[in-house]
Amino acid sequence: MDTVVRVENLSKEYRLGVIGNGSLYRDIQSWIAKLTKKDDPWTEIGGQSKVGRRERFLALKDVSFEVQRGDRLGIVGRNGAGKSTLLKILSQITAPTSGSVKIKGKVASLLEVGTGFHPELTGRENVYLNGAILGMKKGEIDRKFDEIVVFSELDSEFIDTPVKRFSSGMFVRLAFAVAAHLDSDILIADEVLAVGDAKFQQKCLGAMRDASENQGRTVLFVSHMIGSLQQLCNKGILLEHGALVNSGSMDDIADHYQKLLAGS
Amino acid sequence: MPTTKTCEDWDLVITPKDKVLWIDIKELIQYKDLLKLLIRRDFVSVYKQTILGPLWFVFQPLMSTIMYMFVFGSIAKMGTDGIPQPLFYFAGTMLWTFFQGTLMKCQDTFNSNAGLYSKVYFPRFTMPIAYTVNCFFTFTIQFVLMLIFYVFYLITGTAVRPTVWILLTPILIAQLALLGMGLGILISALTTKYKDLRQLVTFAIGLFMYVTPVMYPLSTIPQKWKVLFYANPLTPIFEMFRFAFLGTGAHNVIIWGISMVATLLLFWLGVVTFNHNEKTFVDVI
Numbered sequence: 439m440d441t442v443v444r445v446e447n448l449s450k451e452y453r454l455g456v457i458g459n460g461s462l463y464r465d466i467q468s469w470i471a472k473l474t475k476k477d478d479p480w481t482e483i484g485g486q487s488k489v490g491r492r493e494r495f496l497a498l499k500d501v502s503f504e505v506q507r508g509d510r511l512g513i514v515g516r517n518g519a520g521k522s523t524l525l526k527i528l529s530q531i532t533a534p535t536s537g538s539v540k541i542k543g544k545v546a547s548l549l550e551v552g553t554g555f556h557p558e559l560t561g562r563e564n565v566y567l568n569g570a571i572l573g574m575k576k577g578e579i580d581r582k583f584d585e586i587v588v589f590s591e592l593d594s595e596f597i598d599t600p601v602k603r604f605s606s607g608m609f610v611r612l613a614f615a616v617a618a619h620l621d622s623d624i625l626i627a628d629e630v631l632a633v634g635d636a637k638f639q640q641k642c643l644g645a646m647r648d649a650s651e652n653q654g655r656t657v658l659f660v661s662h663m664i665g666s667l668q669q670l671c672n673k674g675i676l677l678e679h680g681a682l683v684n685s686g687s688m689d690d691i692a693d694h695y696q697k698l699l700a701g702s
Numbered sequence: 703m704p705t706t707k708t709c710e711d712w713d714l715v716i717t718p719k720d721k722v723l724w725i726d727i728k729e730l731i732q733y734k735d736l737l738k739l740l741i742r743r744d745f746v747s748v749y750k751q752t753i754l755g756p757l758w759f760v761f762q763p764l765m766s767t768i769m770y771m772f773v774f775g776s777i778a779k780m781g782t783d784g785i786p787q788p789l790f791y792f793a794g795t796m797l798w799t800f801f802q803g804t805l806m807k808c809q810d811t812f813n814s815n816a817g818l819y820s821k822v823y824f825p826r827f828t829m830p831i832a833y834t835v836n837c838f839f840t841f842t843i844q845f846v847l848m849l850i851f852y853v854f855y856l857i858t859g860t861a862v863r864p865t866v867w868i869l870l871t872p873i874l875i876a877q878l879a880l881l882g883m884g885l886g887i888l889i890s891a892l893t894t895k896y897k898d899l900r901q902l903v904t905f906a907i908g909l910f911m912y913v914t915p916v917m918y919p920l921s922t923i924p925q926k927w928k929v930l931f932y933a934n935p936l937t938p939i940f941e942m943f944r945f946a947f948l949g950t951g952a953h954n955v956i957i958w959g960i961s962m963v964a965t966l967l968l969f970w971l972g973v974v975t976f977n978h979n980e981k982t983f984v985d986v987i
Contacts (some may be wrong), residue, residue, distance in 0.1 A: 447819075452985055465896070526984070530716060533981040539716040558747040567743055570736035571824055600750075658823040679930040 439507070440676040441529070442624060442656050443505040448537035450498040450523050457639055469594075470544050498536070499524040503525070505673075510650050510657040512671035512688050514664070514695045519677040521660045525549060525628050528658065543623025543656075550628070552613030557602035561592065561612055568616045582619045589645075590615035591638075611638060618645045624656045643670050663694050708773045720976040724970075729825045736824060740832035745839065748944050752885045759843045763799060774917045781951040783919045784861050789851055792946065794916040796848060797940060800841040800875075801882045807833035807885020811812055811976075812983050819984065826980045830890070834883045841875070854946065863918055867946035867953060874939050874946075877965050881935060884969030891972075892977035920952050935961035935968075 498520045505511050515521050526532045528539060529547035532688040554571040555564045565586055579586075587597055590612040601609060617627075625646065647670055649655045661667050667674070667688060674691030676684040676698070683695050730737070747779070749755045770791040774780045782790040808830040812819065815829055855862050893899045914936045923931055931937045938958040945951035 446785050463704040530714075531820060533985045539714075541714040541716070542712055545714065547822060550821045554818050555807040556747055557744055558750045563743070563746075567736075567739045570733070570739045571818070571822055573733075573824065574735075576738075582947060594727055615703060636983075667924065 440507040440509045441504050443461075443538045443542075443658070445501060445524075445528075446499045446500055446538050447501050448524070448527065448539060449496060450527060450532070452495045452497055452521075453537040455505050464585060489547075494514055498527075498534070500536075501677070501682045503675055503682060503685055505658065507656055508650060509673050510647070510659065510671040511660065512667040512674040512691065513660045513677065514667065514674060514691060516698070520680040521677055522549075522628060523680075524677070525626055525658070525660060528626055540694045541624065542571070544621075545624045546617075546620040546622035547548075547626035548572075548617045548628070549626075550618075551610055551617065555601055555609070555613060555638075558600055560600055561597040561604070561624035565612065566615055568613065569619075572617065572620055573622070573627065574620065578621060582648075584614045586619050589618060607635065614638070614642055620687050622655070624658065626658045628660045629662070639666070646670060664695065666689075668692055713744050715968065718983065723974055725827055725973055726825065727859045729734045730827060730831070731968055733825050733828055737828050737832060737835075740828060741835050742831060743840075751794055752936070756843070757838050760847050761892040763792060763795045763844050763847075764796045766799075769915055770795065781922055783921055783948075785944070785948045785950060786860050786862070788849070788854055788864065789855055789948065790919075790944075791917065792844075792851060794846055794940065794945060797878060797943060798843065798846045798914070799844070800837055800986075801878050801903075803837040803840065804834050804882030805886040805889075805907060806881060806904075807837065807902070808883050809889035809893065812979065813886065815899070826976070829882055830887050830976075837882070838875075838879060855937075861949075862947070863949040865946055865949055869940060869946075870942065871946060874943050877962060880969045881939075881965045884965065884972040886972070887976040888913075888968070888972035891975040891983075894979060894983045919944070919950065921950075930963045931962075932957050936966040937961070 451693040494680040501520075501524065511520050523532075525547065526549070527534050528541075529545070529549060529643050531549075552568065554568050556567065560565065562583075564673070565583065566576070566579055587594065588675050590608075590610055592612055595607065596604065601612070604612070627646075643666055646657055646659070654671065657670070659667065661669060674686065675682055676694055678698065684691060728751065740853060749758065750819055752758070767788055771787045772793070775782070775787045776924060810825075811829050852862065856864075878922070889899065893903075911917075913931070914934055915931065920928070920931060920937065921939050938952070938954070938961045941951040942953050943951075945953040
């Protein structure tokens with residue numbers, strides 16, 4: 439088997455509540471007080487000093503799993519289970535606190551549709567900008583441009599209009615069309631299908647499935663829509679309170695998740 | 703990256719902290735198309751739906767020059783070392799605008815791109831670089847305008863004379879850009895945690911102009927204060943630029959050397975802080 443993603447003992451810790459006292463001036467006062475062993479002027483009465491107080495929260499606890507080439511992995515879990523944190527680490531947006539992730543091939547991550555779209559620029563300009571932000575080269579976008587426009591079902595006269603005049607549906611379709619044409623080995627997507635109408639959602643699922651089955655691309659997909667997940671994914675993992683509680687075939691995971699929801 | 707490699711070769715290894723002490727040039731080159739598009743975006747989007755469009759680039763320094771001629775030249779009667787006032791003030795405004803513009807744009811990198819940075823990974827340095835290049839474009843347009851004035855004064859035989867030092871202009875401009883960007887990215891990394899630093903920066907930069915020889919030559923400063931001015935890495939840039947083009951101004955190579963070292967150190971400090979911040983800022987902002 440060809441492992442393309444290996445996640446080993448991954449943990450992510452967040453500091454909760456106020457970070458410092460919120461302003462440099464107060465932090466310096468607290469810090470000076472600490473140095474001179476006086477009382478912190480910003481301590482709440484009867485409370486602890488805010489500086490040095492450690493309120494921590496583990497968003498991910500020791501998560502390990504592997505993904506094989508061509509797999510479509512669904513990641514499920516309730517709100518706050520750590521799904522988005524996991525994807526953020528995989529997409530290099532935030533660093534893990536401990537553990538490691540090893541990846542083979544080019545990663546494209548789609549945590550939001552239309553990231554980097556600028557309202558003043560035209561549809562055409564935004565396709566190029568968004569494509570480049572997602573890691574495409576200009577030549578690649580040149581070649582795929584017509585395909586992208588066709589996929590987005592946008593009338594051709596709109597493509598040279600500033601996107602601030604687009605309807606939200608048009609905006610999302612164009613943005614997703616760019617993402618669907620990313621040439622990557624691994625695609626990471628977070629709840630991106632929640633937008634757009636049912637017909638377009640089906641089209642996107644079809645495109646992702648096709649990319650995986652025919653081009654050997656690997657997909658990591660987070661969604662709350664169990665139906666879409668079962669339609670697209672062959673494998674799944676279930677997260678609960680930051681820990682990996684089950685992994686296996688998507689159907690088993692979906693059952694487990696449904697039970698979890700019913701139980702709570 | 704020294705990880706325990708077995709038989710497999712990984713393209714990307716994500717670990718808690720990989721301290722980077724310099725800019726990853728190789729990665730930036732991979733994203734050069736993005737860099738070009740970002741530069742274009744910033745250039746175009748500012749002037750869409752404006753009447754004067756790119757004419758603003760020359761309108762602003764011209765108005766400032768007229769204002770400075772009035773306030774510093776006619777009311778305060780500060781000297782210009784015999785250089786025609788329009789040329790003296792325009793050169794000063796142009797250089798200062800470039801420095802200030804770069805710094806102000808770069809110091810907002812994390813704040814203004816928070817949405818983008820928290821959703822997609824691309825080399826974070828593309829943004830401050832694009833800002834700096836944009837400010838450089840503005841500067842270039844203004845520089846051409848200055849050259850037009852300059853040639854006019856040369857032909858009419860006024861007291862301006864170029865020196866060989868004119869050949870150093872690209873280095874001076876590069877130094878100014880490095881200083882603006884270096885300070886900018888340093889501040890941008892600090893402001894993600896302390897938002898009130900932004901207020902401080904906005905007015906501190908305004909005040910700082912008055913202790914930099916922008917609107918007056920260093921020669922008008924009393925001897926006892928000069929040391930203070932030499933401690934400012936911007937001083938030699940302004941003075942040497944004027945000496946190169948106009949023939950008056952301090953051109954002390956040692957002081958310039960010191961300011962160059964300070965510039966490079968500040969820039970490097972900025973890079974290190976920026977790199978350190980980019981891995982964690984999403985959790986803080």
